[in-house]
Amino acid sequence: MRKVLLLGASGNIGSQSLDIFAKDRESFTLVGITVGHQSDKIPAILEDFPSIKAVYSIERTTFEENYPNVRFYHGETGLEEIIKDSNCDMVENALVGFSGLIPSITALKCNKILALSNKESLVVGGELINKLLKEGHGSLLPIDSEHVALAKCLGEVNRDDVEEMVITGSGGSFRKLTRNQLEGVTVQDALRHPTWSMGAKITIDSATMMNKGFEVIEAHYLYNWPIDNIRVVLHGESYVHSALKLRDGTYIADVCPPDMHGPISYALYEKRAFTETIRGNSLDSFGNFTFREFDNLRYPAVSICINALKEGGIKPAILNGANEEAVNLFLKEKIKFVDIEKVVSLALANIANIIEPTLDDILAADKEARAFVRSYVEK
Numbered sequence: 123m124r125k126v127l128l129l130g131a132s133g134n135i136g137s138q139s140l141d142i143f144a145k146d147r148e149s150f151t152l153v154g155i156t157v158g159h160q161s162d163k164i165p166a167i168l169e170d171f172p173s174i175k176a177v178y179s180i181e182r183t184t185f186e187e188n189y190p191n192v193r194f195y196h197g198e199t200g201l202e203e204i205i206k207d208s209n210c211d212m213v214e215n216a217l218v219g220f221s222g223l224i225p226s227i228t229a230l231k232c233n234k235i236l237a238l239s240n241k242e243s244l245v246v247g248g249e250l251i252n253k254l255l256k257e258g259h260g261s262l263l264p265i266d267s268e269h270v271a272l273a274k275c276l277g278e279v280n281r282d283d284v285e286e287m288v289i290t291g292s293g294g295s296f297r298k299l300t301r302n303q304l305e306g307v308t309v310q311d312a313l314r315h316p317t318w319s320m321g322a323k324i325t326i327d328s329a330t331m332m333n334k335g336f337e338v339i340e341a342h343y344l345y346n347w348p349i350d351n352i353r354v355v356l357h358g359e360s361y362v363h364s365a366l367k368l369r370d371g372t373y374i375a376d377v378c379p380p381d382m383h384g385p386i387s388y389a390l391y392e393k394r395a396f397t398e399t400i401r402g403n404s405l406d407s408f409g410n411f412t413f414r415e416f417d418n419l420r421y422p423a424v425s426i427c428i429n430a431l432k433e434g435g436i437k438p439a440i441l442n443g444a445n446e447e448a449v450n451l452f453l454k455e456k457i458k459f460v461d462i463e464k465v466v467s468l469a470l471a472n473i474a475n476i477i478e479p480t481l482d483d484i485l486a487a488d489k490e491a492r493a494f495v496r497s498y499v500e501k
Contacts, residue, residue, distance in 0.1 A: 123148065123149060123150065123151055124149065124150050124151070124211050124212050124235075124390075125150075125151045125153045125209060125210045125211050125212070126143070126150055126151065126152050126153065126210055126211070126212045126213075126214060126390075127153060127154040127155075127176070127204065127205065127208045127210040127212070127213045127214070127234075128140070128143075128152060128154070128155045128156070128214045128216065129155075129156045129201070129213065129214060129215045129216060129217050129222070129225055130156060130157075130158070130214075130215070130216035130217040130218065130222075130239075130240075131155035131156060131157055131163070131167060131216070132157040132158060132160035132163045133158075133216055133217075133218060133321055134320055134321050134382075135216035135239045135265065135382060135386065136155075136214075136216040138382050138383055138386055139214060139216060139386050139390070140152075140167065140170070140171075141383065142383065142386060142387055142390060143171065144170060144171075149391070150390065151173045152171045152173055152174055153173060153174060153175055153176065153208060153209060153210050154174060154175065154176035154177065154178075154204055154208045154210065155167060155171075155174060155176075155177055155178070156177070156178035156179070156201060156204065156217075157177070157178070157179050158179065158180055158217075159179070159180050159181065160179075161179040161180075161181060161183045164177055164179065164183065164185075165185060165188075168189060168192065174192060175191065175192055175193060175209075176192065176193050176194075176195065176204050176207065176208050177189075177192055177193070177194050177195070177204075178194070178195040178196070178200045178201060178204045179194070179195075179196060180196065180197075180200075181196065182194075182196050193207070201221075201224065201225050201228075202224060202225070202228050205225060205228045205229055205232060205234070206228065206232060210234065211234065211235060212234060212235040212236075212237055212390075213225070213229035213234045213235070213236055213237070214237040214239070214265075214389070214390070215229065215236060215237070215238050215239060215240045215243065216239045216240065216265070217239075217240050218240070218321055218323055218324065219240075219242055219323065219446055220242050220246065220442060220443065220446060220488055222240030222242055222243050223240075223242060223243050223246055223247050223484070225240075226238060226240060226243035226247070226251060227243075227247065227250060227251065227254065227481070229260060230251065230254045230255065230259045230260035230262070231254065231259055231260075232260070233259055233260045234260050235260065235261050235262075235263065235392070236260055236261065236262045236263070237263050237265055237386075237389040237390060238262055238263065238264055238265055238389075239265035239266065239386075241266065241333065241336045241337070241340060242336075242442050244339065244340045244343045244344065245336050245339050245340065245427075245438050245441070245442050246438050246439040246441075246442050246443075246484055246488070247481075247484060248339065248340075248342070248343035248438070249343075250481060250484075251343070252343055262344075263388075263389040263392060263393065264340070264344055264389060265382075265385055265386055265388075265389045266337060266340065266385065267363045267364075267380075267382065267384075267385040268289050268290070268337050268341075268363055268364040269337070269340060269341060269344055269364070270363070270376070270384075270385040270388045270389070271363035271364035271365070271375070271376030271385075272287055272289075272341060272344075272345065272364050272366070273344075273345075273388075273393070274376050274388070274395050274399050275364070275365065275366045275374045275375065275376060275399050276345065276366065277393075278374055278399050279366060279368065279374060283368050283369055283370075284366050284367070284368060284369070285351070285367045285368060285369045286351045286352065286353050286366075286367045287341055287345075287347055287351065287352045287353065287364070287365075287366060287367075288353050288354075288355055288364060288365040288366065288367055288373070288375075288405070289334065289337055289338060289341060289352060289353070289354050289355070289364050290354075290355050290356075290357040290360070290362050290363060290364055290365070290413075291328075291331060291333075291334040291354055291355070291356055291357065291416075292315070292316060292328065292356070292357065292358055292359075292360050293331070293356050293358060293421075294315065294316075294325075294328040294329035294330070294331060295311060295312050295313070295314050295315055295316065295325070295328070295329045296311070296312070296329055296459075297316070297356070297358060300420075301419070301420055304459055304460050305458065305460060307459045309452065309453055309455060312325065312326055312329045312452075312459060313325050313326070315328060315329075316358070322453060323446070323449055323450075323453075326449045326452060326453065326462075327445070327449065329459070330421070330423045330459075330462055330463060331354075331421040331423050331424055332423040332424075332426075332427065332445055332462075332463075332466075334354050334421075334423075334424050335423050335424040335425075335426065335427025335428060336427060336442075338352050338354065338424065338427060338428060338431075339427055339428075339431050339438065342431065349428060349431060349432065353367075353416070354416040354424055355405065355413055355414070355415070355416060356413065356414040356415070356416055357405075357411060357412065357413050357414075358411075358412050359380075359411045359412065360380040361377055361378065361379060361380065361408075361409060361411055362375050362376070362377050362405065362408050362409075362411060362413075363375075363376045363377070363378070363385075364376065365405065365408075371403070372401060372402065372403055373401065373402050373403070373404065373405060373407075373408075374399050374400070374401050374402075375399065375400055375402070375405070375408055376397065376399055376400075377397075377400050377408050377409065378397045384396055384397060422463050423462075423463050423466075426441065426463065426466060426467055426470070427441060429470075430470060433470075433475060434475075434477065435475040435476050435477040435478070435479055436473075436475060436476045436479045436483055436484060436487035437470060437475055439479070439483075439484045439487040439488050439491070440469055440470055440473050440487050440488075440490070440491040441466060441469075441470060441491075442488070442491075443469075443487065443488035443489070443490070443491030443492045443495075444465060444466040444469035444470070444491040444492070444494065444495050445462065445466050446492070447465075447491065447492040447495040447496060448461065448462040448465045448466055448495055449462060451495070451496075451499055456499060457499055461499075465495045465498055465499065466495075468494075468498060469491045469494045469495055469498075472494065473487070473490055473491060473494060
């Protein structure tokens with residue numbers, strides 16, 4: 123039985139993970155949760171899972187005295203403390219944004235199994251995380267549907283027989299709009315994703331396709347795969363979650379409806395596949411789906427991400443920090459949708475790089491990137 127600490131229990135991935143834990147109490151014991159600002163969700167989760175002995179929320183709550191057998195954590199260091207103190211085997215990191223980096227590193231340093239949904243951990247800290255893994259600290263299992271699909275497909279073939287990875291993307295809320303038509307789109311328009319139900323930040327990242335650029339970076343670090351051999355393809359139905367193109371011209375793919383319970387289960391059950399991969403002579407052979415070549419001019423965010431990775435150093439941290447700040451400003455209607463990519467590019471161009479950065483360098487780069495975006499917008 124795995125004892126699990128769930129980071130981000132109040133979010134979209136976290137709530138779906140709770141579904142899985144509730145259905146299989148013989149395989150999993152939930153020993154701790156974090157909920158960020160959503161402390162109002164704590165009582166219901168504690169009622170459903172009396173095994174929980176540790177809870178983190180950013181602010182202190184008024185009902186903590188009602189749970190004398192539960193230890194509550196708060197503040198800036200609370201996430202690290204709950205991981206270090208928790209008697210768990212597995213840490214599921216379902217946090218959103220840069221705040222997930224330190225918990226990922228802490229979990230690995232504590233030799234935990236890290237089930238990772240937090241994209242930003244690998245985007246900004248891929249070198250640090252891979253160094254920890256190579257040194258024998260913990261292990262990592264991806265949760266993103268795209269990377270679960272790639273893992274399943276790689277398990278079915280000889281790596282030397284693979285020509286390229288194919289990461290699919292829906293195109294987001296504005297996939298039917300031209301570049302010029304994006305000028306007047308609203309926050310409400312951007313949050314209407316056509317196939318996935320996600321939180322606000324990742325839904326906006328899907329609309330810019332910044333999330334797809336992040337996923338290319340993740341695939342590079344997860345599978346030690348050459349960045350130039352990872353291709354993005356537009357696939358509106360979101361059934362083919364990713365694929366491998368083999369050197370003989372055929373494909374192998376993971377094909378299933380757009381539901382995150384499957385990818386989450388793959389990680390939680392430690393690579394147990396609940397659906398089989400499918401082979402075909404082309405992407406079109408996997409079903410009555412549509413596939414379109416990716417347009418870098420229509421979606422410049424992917425190229426911005428790839429270039430940041432190729433520059434290396436703290437550039438990925440600048441990329442992410444600037445993007446998080448820009449998305450936040452867009453959600454507050456302080457900038458236009460098309461300004462997100464603009465201010466991210468400016469931050470990357472104006473903040474000097476540091477090669478082989480330490481964790482402190484990455485933390486400082488994140489703050490500098492956010493400050494740059496805020497200052498630019500204010501001016």
